[in-house]
Amino acid sequence: MNAGSPAHQKKTSLFSLWRSPVAAATGSPKAISSSSSPNHSSSCCRGLNNCEILNATVVSQSHQLSPRHKQQLEELEIELEKQKELRGLYKMRMQRTQDYLRYCLEIAQEKGFLNSILNNCDDIEEDTIKPSIPPPPLSNHSDLSTVVDQAMSNGWYIETREIELQEKIGQGSTAEIYRGIWRGLDVAVKCISPEFFESNENGISYFAQEVETLSRQRHRFVLHLMGACLDPPNHGWIVTEFMTTTLKEWMHGSGKRKKERTVDLPPLPERLKRALEISQALQYLHEHKPVIIHRDLKPSNIFLDDAFHVRVADFGHARFLTDGQMALTGETGTYVYMAPEVIRCEPYNEKCDVYSFGVILNELITGDHPYIETDYGPSRIALEVADGNLRPAIAEHQNDQLLEELNELIQISWDEHPANRPSFPTVTRRLRAIQESLTNYEL
The missing domain is CATH 1.20.58 (Methane Monooxygenase Hydroxylase; Chain G, domain 1)
Structure with missing residues (x-):
């Protein structure tokens, strides 16, 4: 499937959630x-x-x-x-x-x-x-001692004894996440695995980078850092505001990917609000000096507060880029949301986040997991995306101008050529205009 050629794309209806079978041309039986x-x-x-x-x-x-x-x-x-x-x-x-x-x-x-x-x-x-x-450094501030000094000076250095760990609420490849109590407040505690530090010579630098990146952020839609326990390998803990719902769970419910919907799809205006908030958060990061690229943007790394407002989280793969700089660190992120230039191990810049956002925006509009209409595994998806032959199925607009505008934004965001992708200020403006038009939009 080619995002630039609507005639060759599998399309799904926005409201009927119809899914077409995989065409014979896209693959053969396993x-x-x-x-x-x-x-x-x-x-x-x-x-x-x-x-x-x-x-x-x-x-x-x-x-x-x-x-x-x-x-x-x-x-x-x-x-x-x-x-x-x-x-x-x-x-x-x-x-x-x-x-x-x-x-x-x-x-x-x-x-x-x-x-x-x-x-x-x-x-x-x-x-x-x-x-x-x-070789370029991991970031501008990847030294743990510097981060410790900053934390102590600014009052966000947390002693391990101050944290009362409660139940585990999440599990990642390098960390476990617990609900905790700190000074009487419910918090989320990301406990980096000691094995991560012991098996990765750059583990402490990555940890320092994530903490330092979060400590800089002052944006409504970026996860708020409460503090950190800076004593790896046994106590490399990042303490943030406590949230229980991710964008993935809000859209699809808990559990693994399923072709059949198990929860009601939130109303379109609400889904567009989430998309706009994500775009605003990424605009803030990309306009940071130096630029912060997230590199692992996906629904499971985006949390929602009690009012369902977005918090972009998990800066473990984030990277600082000075003006005009390109990154070249091999594939980083999750295949389904990863830009083709990153999969191909080519130099890339902040436009790789725009590609990931395009996939997420399409997911918000269609209500479907990316590539759920195929039976491809992550590696097969990576191969096809890298060759420019595959993008997720888009919603069938049926001469609906609003949906047509959204599809155009999605397709230009995941364009094969990074230079053709819009910046997040442009994405934010277009989403605002589309959102305003919803006033007269009949669902």
Whole structure:
């Protein structure tokens, strides 16, 4: 599917929530790949050299298996499909790396200094070779001691004994989130796992960056930092205002992704309000000096207060960029919401957040999880997005001017070329205008 070509897009109705099946052209029925590695095949397929043989055997003998064994085999098929997708993703990365290196060599030859490098390389001593440009720091303030000094000076340094941890309310890949009580106030406590610091040499810098980034924010729609326990690895805790609902839960209910809706879809005006508040929060971050790019914008990282106002949260992947600077740190974020240039490991700037917002805005308008109309896994989605062939299904506007304007904003926000994507000030203005037009909009 191509976002720029409405004729080729699967479309869903805004109000009927109709979902079209996946066209045959977008993929073929899943099958176990026969190109799995030998070791994997031998361990998972019980000595069979070809996974397709196993698949045929399973089909012919499935009626003889117990339900538990059938479930195990289904899980095996899913795992093999994931491995196939990952191999394709790695192959794509390798091909893009080779293309980029070839391009660099062509430029070097064109500029006339390739021969100079080749002719003089023998004269260069090993101990004199130094990188011409040092790698950029994680942020402007990634040193923990500096953050500790700031916290003590400004009154937001929290001793561990001041926090009374209550029940766990969330679980991430690097942290657990608890409800806590601090000075009589309900707070959320993000406890970074000690293993994260022990296994990641830059763990403390990332932690310091997240705390320092949050400490700078003074915006209604950005999560408010109450303080932090700055004693990793055992007490790397970030204490924020307490909220129980995410945008994802507000839209889809709790639990995993489902094709069928289990909760009522909030009214369109309310969904547009949430979109405008997210845009305002990102406008604030992008107009910060230096620019703050979030890099992991998704509904589960956006919280709602008791009045359902937005709080953009989780700055663990955030990055500072000076004017004109580009980031190049490999894929960062979540595949479903990740910009194609980030997936391709190309230089990127704050426009990667605009792409993520476009996916979220479409999710708010359609009420559907991105790519729920397909059976693709995250790796397959990444491959198709990186090639520019896939975007989420948009709502069918049915000659509705307001919905048509929203679709145009969505599609330009997730445009393949970052330069074509609007800035958040532009997004905010357009959403305000659309919201004002809702006064006369009949649902």
